[in-house]
Amino acid sequence: MSAVADRYAEFQALGVEVISVSVDSQFVHKVWNDTELSKMVDGGVPFHMASDGGGAIGTVYGVYSPAQGVDFRGRFLIDPDGIIQGMEILTPPVGRNVDETLRQLQAFQLVRKTGGKEVTPSGWTPGGKVLNPGPDLVANVWKFWNPKDVYGKK
Template structure:
């Protein structure tokens, strides 16, 4: 079942952010665009490359009004230890959510049955808490922050311009489409 168009479910968890442990709830994510970036586990292989890529582009996400929440089933303590020992993870300024009780992973239907690990999934949530985009990849396929930025720009554009859609490979400033009977069969 697709989660697109559904509202995120309630959660409360401990997180690590910029040298501090904090509590984060679903209510904290409202009023701004949010990315929930699930990954299998701390201290692994593909995960740090993805999180470093997000960290390298975090300022751009912030300028777009987007907050990043990385999520694994590790604890906030593990996130801190990883942040303190890995040069790649040490770059992170966004919030790293602990999900050891699997509430958030289950809420997003991303928990691997019988393994206690989250799949590699990305969810873009609008300021009203509605999921606008989701992507799930296999264990060995890393994600790309630049492509995620492009998709968020498209989602933000269509949210601000009802009745328009962004075609394939759309980039900010390019022509959009206004679906109508006149376009059927002419594209």
């Protein structure tokens, strides 16, 4: 969570709020923030650290493990209408990539802004080539886009 806290300003710049959730109590969240995270992030964690004791929230999101008694690493991107646009669930030993979360948020925001007239192909980053869905694009994506444009020649 320290990585997200460290880059919170970038989330804010995109108008994105962050909520972190684990089964720990709010009291443990405080001690973790005060004794460890604040040493990695100036000013400490800037967003709500929610407590999901018992795993009720994790259960409805499908990320709670009754066997381990913890919420798995689930990350849900929720749009302004409250609809889940993206989700990723990892087991505990592998951490997330904040760059990828920010990239996906920017992509979803572009699609929303253009009302779906612009969609983002694989590996899109801000300023990158977008596609305009329509009859003319069918079987013609190759004319507009090539994976090597994004991923380079391997």
